[in-house]
Amino acid sequence: MDILVMAGQLLLGLTILVGVHEAGHMLSAKWFGMRVEKFSIGFPPKIFGKQIGETEYMVGAIPLGGFVKITGMVDESLDTEALSAEPQPYEFRAKPAWQRLIVMLGGIIVNVVTGILIFTVLIYIYGIEYIPAKEAQRYGVVPSPLGEKMGFREGDKIVKVNGRPFDDFNYVYDQDVLLGTNSYYTVERAKADGTELVDVRVPENIVENQDEVHFVVPRQPFRVEQVAAGSAAARAGLQAGDEIIRVGNRDITYFHELKEALADNAPKVEKPSLLQRFKNWLSNTPPPAAPDKLTPLLVRRNGQTLPLNVRIDADGTIGFAPKFNLNYGTHYYSLLGSVPKGAERAFSIVTGQAKAFAKIFAGKVSFQKSVGGPWEIAQQYGGAKEFSWYKFWSLTGMLSMVLAFMNLLPIPALDGGHVMFLTYEMVTGRKPSDTFLENAQKVGMVLLLSLMAFVIIINPIIKLLSN
Numbered sequence: 001m002d003i004l005v006m007a008g009q010l011l012l013g014l015t016i017l018v019g020v021h022e023a024g025h026m027l028s029a030k031w032f033g034m035r036v037e038k039f040s041i042g043f044p045p046k047i048f049g050k051q052i053g054e055t056e057y058m059v060g061a062i063p064l065g066g067f068v069k070i071t072g073m074v075d076e077s078l079d080t081e082a083l084s085a086e087p088q089p090y091e092f093r094a095k096p097a098w099q100r101l102i103v104m105l106g107g108i109i110v111n112v113v114t115g116i117l118i119f120t121v122l123i124y125i126y127g128i129e130y131i132p133a134k135e136a137q138r139y140g141v142v143p144s145p146l147g148e149k150m151g152f153r154e155g156d157k158i159v160k161v162n163g164r165p166f167d168d169f170n171y172v173y174d175q176d177v178l179l180g181t182n183s184y185y186t187v188e189r190a191k192a193d194g195t196e197l198v199d200v201r202v203p204e205n206i207v208e209n210q211d212e213v214h215f216v217v218p219r220q221p222f223r224v225e226q227v228a229a230g231s232a233a234a235r236a237g238l239q240a241g242d243e244i245i246r247v248g249n250r251d252i253t254y255f256h257e258l259k260e261a262l263a264d265n266a267p268k269v270e271k272p273s274l275l276q277r278f279k280n281w282l283s284n285t286p287p288p289a290a291p292d293k294l295t296p297l298l299v300r301r302n303g304q305t306l307p308l309n310v311r312i313d314a315d316g317t318i319g320f321a322p323k324f325n326l327n328y329g330t331h332y333y334s335l336l337g338s339v340p341k342g343a344e345r346a347f348s349i350v351t352g353q354a355k356a357f358a359k360i361f362a363g364k365v366s367f368q369k370s371v372g373g374p375w376e377i378a379q380q381y382g383g384a385k386e387f388s389w390y391k392f393w394s395l396t397g398m399l400s401m402v403l404a405f406m407n408l409l410p411i412p413a414l415d416g417g418h419v420m421f422l423t424y425e426m427v428t429g430r431k432p433s434d435t436f437l438e439n440a441q442k443v444g445m446v447l448l449l450s451l452m453a454f455v456i457i458i459n460p461i462i463k464l465l466s467n
Contacts, residue, residue: 002383002384003383005381005382005383005384005387006378006379006381006382006383007378009378009381009382009387009392009395010374010377010378010381011063012392013381013392013395013396013399014063014064014399015041015063016396017111017114017396017399017400017403018041018042018063018065018066019041019066020110020111020114020400021066021107021108021110021111021403021407022039022040022041022066022067022068022107023039023110024106024107024108024109024110024111025068025070025103025104025106025107026039026055026068026106027106028102028103028106029068029070029092029103029106032095032099032102032103033089033090033095034070034071034072034090034091034092034095034103035054035070035071035072035090035091036054036055036068036069036070036071037054037055037056037069037070037071038055038056038058038067038068038069039055039056039057039058039068040057040058040059040060040066040067040068040069041058041059041060041063041066042058042059042060042061042062042063042064042065042066043060043061043062043064043065043066043067044060044061044062045060045061046058046059046060046061047059047060047061064374064452070092070103071088071090071091071092072087072088072090072091072092072093072094073091073092073093074434074437074438074441093434097422097425097426097431098426100418100422101419101422101423101426104415104418104419104422105415105419107407107415108404108407108408108415111400111401111403111404111407112346112400112401112404114397114400115346115349115397115398115400115401115404116339116342116343116346117342118342118393118394118396118397118400119341119342119343119345119346119394119397120335120338120339120341120342120343121338121342121393122342122390122393122394122397123333123338123341123342123345124333124334124335124338126390127330127331127332127333128330128331128333128341129328129329129330130168130169130170130328130329130330130331131168131169131170131218131326131328131329132167132168132169132327132329133158133159133165133166133167133168133169133171135169135218135326135327135328135329136157136158136169136218136326137157137158137159137188138326139155139218139219139220139221139254139326140154140155140156140157140218140219141154141155141156141157141158141216141217141218141219142154142216142217142218142219142254142256143156143215143216144214144215144216144217146206146215147215147216149203150200150201150202150203150215151198151200151201152187152200152215152216153189154219155189155190155219156187156188156189156198156200156216157187157188157189158172158185158186158187158216159186159187159188159197160185160186161174161177161183161185161186162177162180162183162184163184163186168329169218172185172216173214175348175351175352175355176351177202178202178206179352179355179356179359180202182201183201183202184199184200184201184202185199185200185202186198186199186200187199187200204359205359217256218326219254219256220254220255220256220324220325220326221253221254221255221324221325221326222243222254222255222258222322222323222324222325223241223242223243223322223323223325224238224239224240224241224242224243224244224320224321224322224323225240225320225321225322225323226240226320226321227239227240227319227320227321228319228320228321230319231318231319231320232310232311232312232313232317232318232319233310233318233319233320234319235310235311236297236308236309236310236311236318237308238297238299238308238310238318238320239301241301241302242299242300242301243299243300243301244258244297244298244299245298245299245300245305246296246297246298247261247262247265247295247296247297248261248264248265248295248296250264255322255324259316262312262316262317262318263316265295265312266312266313266314266315266316267293267312267314293311294309294310294311295309295310295311295312296308296309297309297310345397346397346400346401347401349398349401349402349405350401350404350405353401353402353405353406354405373455373460375460377395377399380395381395411444411447411448412440412441412443412444412445412447413441413444413445413447413448414444414448417440417441417444421437421440
């Protein structure tokens with residue numbers, strides 16, 4: 001079920017973004033009197049299509065992009081037979097270079113506007129929630145494995161970033177900090193005779209660790225806010241307002257301790273090898289069942305302690321929503337005030353992408369570890385339990401800006417390749433020949449198909465075999 005929810009969100013998000021991107025090309029082309037033969041969301045084979053006027057509107061079976069076919073343009077279809085005839089007034093190649101440039105930038109511009117619009121509306125409706133830095137300093141932080149490698153210790157209190165005090169704990173993850181040069185955190189660390197200040201450096205290759213964006217999080221005391229009906233927590237008798245103070249033999253104060261204790265006490269199921277999983281799939285053999293066991297819990301309810309027994313799921317959960325005992329803050333903005341904040345959030349994604357690419361090309365980070373395919377993106381959307389429209393639109397807005405950035409790269413077959421050649425034409429006054437553009441398009445297509453094969457097929461296999 002979770003896989004279907006993740007895939008559904010990804011397909012919906014991509015359909016929206018590809019649709020507005022290709023609409024940007026189509027509408028600008030029609031505005032300048034160019035003939036648009038096809039508008040497609042998804043790549044062939046065609047599922048269905050409808051002819052309206054001069055344009056056939058289609059949906060393709062491969063939902064990883066789309067295209068607009070404009071008469072007289074060398075594009076990914078490589079249909080160049082008509083280019084041997086004299087240009088007609090309605091053809092792409094017959095129009096002035098500045099009009100062709102706007103058409104090629106149309107999809108990118110619309111994706112940027114879409115990203116800004118999404119973030120503006122989200123900020124206007126929900127505001128920007130944050131943990132005040134002073135609130136996070138009450139209990140200190142807990143590091144992930146990456147945070148530990150960086151030099152953080154549990155209980156550290158981050159008091160400065162790059163030598164300056166800060167108000168919002170989210171600034172710890174700011175891309176200008178993570179992708180900057182010689183960035184560091186100053187932490188207050190407890191020791192036997194008091195405290196000391198220690199600097200923790202940000203490693204140059206931190207963007208390789210996409211799964212550990214939050215390398216430190218505030219330690220958070222908690223209580224039960226809501227128990228899911230029919231869950232293991234409900235069957236055990238857990239109630240809203242309970243404080244879980246022990247799992248098994250481990251005392252619990254903070255939420256990360258609960259997650260660790262539940263994972264440690266979850267039933268262990270031996271993970272079969274890749275070959276065995278394939279054999280099980282061929283023979284329709286079900287996965288091994290988890291052992292059935294109860295784990296003791298100790299909860300505090302209305303000032304009294306109460307023992308319970310819970311059957312922990314194999315994924316280390318029991319089915320309740322926590323209420324954290326930290327005082328969160330929310331920045332709210334007017335509609336006009338949300339626009340610059342939405343634009344700031346949108347363009348921070350672009351600058352982050354640019355800085356990450358610069359580090360890849362400089363050899364400071366691994367390309368193989370830094371890229372993710374459709375499955376990684378779908379996992380970020382989350383399954384049924386994690387679904388929220390806020391999260392969906394946040395990720396879709398991010399993907400809109402990433403799509404705009406990637407399409408602007410000066411690679412033939414991408415919009416940026418066409419922009420590069422059109423810019424050359426406008427600066428020099430000389431138009432590249434149709435033969436040159438056709439060959440460049442072929443080279444670009446080979447590069448893009450190779451990259452797609454690596455990201456979608458080869459890289460996931462490498463990651464799977466290395467686990």
